[in-house]
Amino acid sequence: MVRFSELPPEFWREFKLWRIVRNEFSGLSPPGNFVGSFNYPYINVGALVNNDSEDVTILDNPEEWFRRGLTQWDIVRLRSRVILTRTRASIKSLNNPIISRVQELSIGRNSVDVEVRLKKLMLRALADDYHAPLGNIGEVKDLRITSNVSTERVVERLINDHDVDTRTAVTELYRSSIPVSRIQRMFAVGLLGDGRFRRLVPTRWSITAVDSIISDYLRNKVVDHGEVEQIEVHKMEYMGNRYFVILMPGPWRYELIELKMPGSVWNRDGNSPRVFTDYESVRDMKGYAESTGGAFYAIRLGILEYLNKINMQASVIAIREVTPDYRVPPLGIWQAREAVRNGMGVNARRFSSANEMINYVNNALLTGSLWLGHSRLIREFRNNLVRFLT
Secondary structure, three states: OOOHHHOOHHHHHHOOHHHHOOOEEEEEEOOOEEEOOOOOOEEEEEEEEEOOOOOOHHHHOHHHHHHOOOOHHHHHHHHOOOEEEEEEEEOOOOOOHHHHHHHHHHOOOOOEEEEEEEEEEEEEEEOOOOOOOEEEEEEEEEEEEOOOOOOOHHHHHHHOOOOOOHHHHHHHHHHOOOOHHHHHHHHHOOOOOOHHHOOOOOHHHHHHHHHHHHHHHHHHHHOOOEEOOOEEEEEEEEOOEEEEEEEEOOOOEEEEEEEEOOOOOOOOOOOOOEEEEEEEEOOEOOOOOOOOOHHHHHHHHHHHHHHHHOOEEOEEEEEEEEOOOOOOOOOOOHHHHHHHHHHOOOOEEEEOOHHHHHHHHHHHOOOOOHHHHHOHHHHHHHHHHHHHHO
């Protein structure tokens, strides 16, 4: 989480609603929600609400943000129109009336009319590398839904099925073309899975959990495909983040290397790039990607979608180079997911040898060959090639 002191003055200037909105108002939810992680298992949870009648569906819609090519400050300005109307509760408090209404609006595919009564409204920055920023925070006294909530039949069926396990529910929603961000929203407020185990899940955890479940499903399909025949490099860039995805002949293996340059959001005062890596072998990954966190699963999802589309598997090195153009505040890991899943196959080059590919990547990266010394997969690929030739 970013500290108040790290946020620039222009960030604070955008968040004005906390000063001008009255404690009682009618508004719209995009729909959206937020579940905090501080003081878990007694956490803050609430609906995202806007107090005007403009198009609000864009306010909590990462897929649409990418489609429209929004900039970092476009996102900040959008989120400045959102009020988090929150209450504190145990993760098991799904029968709390306010939380039940947050659940109800969270399944919607269109905006939902609401009436809100607040105890107080304040400015409190919530910004990290998992979710989009928030700043207008209201302690809610009452929340009422004043319109019908429209959703798909598959959503209604799965939220009312208390016997289906979480992985099956998430996968079925994804296969039914429900946007990933909507699945994450439902997951966060305990609407999916076996009824005995439903809980509120902090937003940052629900984002990673859904990315992981969906990409596990895709990986299980990919491993039955044939291997790519040539080395490929897919390049994409979004919001000061540069991505190079290297596909090499071989069984599914995956490595993410993050290079966070001095002056970027997570290396503001550094003198040299910070390097983080995580690796998934043929036998799967044990435990959580501790070094790269949510980025590991978000980028993995986009790569696996592409490999399933072309019916191939590969050994994959993904490089994320975070430049100084990606500054405070962080905007959430959605930008990595959407950049990769929309960029795979668009700007790709093929190479006849590993050395040719390495030279290209080294010259294209602002950090040069730094990645090479941290890549476990490139060492394995070279060793396998030597054994094959000898």
